[in-house]
Amino acid sequence: MIIRNLKEVRASERNVKSDGWASARLLLKDDDMGFSFHLTTLFAGHELKMHYQNHLEAVLVLKGTGTIEDLGTGEVHELRPGILYALNENDRHIVRPTTDILTACVFNPPVTGREVHDENGAYPAAEDAHATAAMAS
Structure with a gap:
């Protein structure tokens, strides 16, 4: 059994911060x-362009508001508490938080913990993740 304390995770190396977001990574590879x-947490006023080419992600909005744009279709969807979006086809997207948005996210395959978005808005493939983790340290 794994037991983790969110406050402790946020004070550890498992709390990864980048431009426009901070992620407390409770379970890793x-x-x-x-x-x-x-x-x-996705911070208000940022435009977060992402394209997880190597991972599938499901996101549940717990607090806050904003929009997500599907760059493949041009559709824009409202984000608010209770809305889930799943990037089931490695969808290219932009999240635009109007307030800080707190989300619960699941990644498959799991990330190693230190990943940040590359120039394409993606996390590296699993075989590249250990190299990225070493570079982020």
């Missing part, structure tokens, strides 16, 4: 769960 689980 090394936990051998087959997925990773994160509580991520």
Whole structure:
């Protein structure tokens, strides 16, 4: 059984921050769960262009508001508490928080913990993740 304290995770190296977001990574690849689980805050006023080419992600909005634009279709969807979006086809997207948005996120395959978005808005593939983690340290 794995027990983690969110406050402790946020004060550790498992709390990864980048431009426009901070992610408390509660479960990672090394936990051998087959997925990773994160509580991520997306900061108001940022435009976060992402394209997870190597991962599938599901996101549940817990607090805050904004929009998500599907860059493949041009559709824009409202984000508010209770809305889930799943990037089931490695969808290119932009999240535009109008307030800080707190989300619960699941990644498959799981991330190693230190990933940040590359120039394409993606996290590296699993075989590249250890190199990225070493570079982020």
